[in-house]
Amino acid sequence: MTQDSPKNVVSEAPRTDEDKDLDKFDKWTKSLRYMTGLGLSEEEKQKIKAETDSELEKRQKSQCEAWRDSLMKNSPAVTFMLKNLQKVGCPLTKETLICMPCDATRSGGFSPDHGILLCQNRFFSKSHQEDTMVHEMIHMYDHCRFEVDWSNCRHHACSEVRAASLSGDCRWSREIRRGFYQFTKQHQACVKRRAILSVKQNPACQGEGVAEQAVASVFESCFKDTRPFEEIY
Structure with missing residues (x-):
């Protein structure tokens, strides 16, 4: 058996309670710096923000995909569509129902070439995601059933009217949350407003009053056309 020479032997003094308290204090101050940003360099702040954003995005994507899978199995409206x-x-x-982060202007979208986008960072509840899924599925249905020309403002407006009306997007509770409510024809008013907002985002319908005219015409x-539902959902 060989023995270490004295020069290879590392001797450590026993840690005192004071040393342990200093370690705890150091960890606490680091946590405080991360939370407040005080005392951090710009590079450290950017690194922490990137790590935080990445973790949040992962959680949002996981939640969106879990809700998507559950709704495709259990939601009467989604399974019907x-x-x-x-x-x-x-x-x-589910491979063409894609969860991704979006800007603040939308909660979902439909592309004839890519399928349906679900904005994972824009859903405040599972029911909100359900309404969004049905909304975009109605656009997909219209595209396949009626061969919608999305560069035609009237075609686009008709599909937006139907999607807003039939998806649950304009139910009373959703309108209250948005700060809109009235006692007569609330549903129709919501459908018109939501359809106009969506048509305005179409590059082919950007002119002054174009979206409003298309929806009105x-x-x-289109409001009366509830296909494939028998009545407004």
Whole structure:
């Protein structure tokens, strides 16, 4: 058996209670600096922000995908739309219901080429995500069933009227949350307002009053068209 020479032997003094208290204090001050940003360099602040944003994005994506999968199995409205999309030749799978972060202007979107976008950072509840999924699925249904030309403002307006009306997007509780409420024709007023806001985002419908005119010209007929539902959901 060999023995270490004295020069290889490291001797440590026993840690005192004071040393342990200093360690705790150091950890506490570091945590405080991370929370407040005080005493941190700009580089350290950016690093912490990037790490925090990355973790938040992961949690949001995980939540969005879990809700998506659950709603595709258990939501009456979502499963109904899945069956009707299948009937018109546009089957929808979870691979084409994509959870991603978005800006503050939307909670979802539909692209004929890429499927449905679910804005993982914009949902305040599972029911909100459910309404958004149904809304975008109605756009997909319209695209497949009626061959919508999305560069045509009237075509786009009709689909927006139907989606806002049939998805639950304009139910009373949602309008109260937004700060809009009235005692007569509240649903119709919400549908018009939401449809106009959406059509205005279409690059082909940017002119002054174009979105408003497009929605007004199709509102009566498109509001009455509840396909594939028998009535307003």
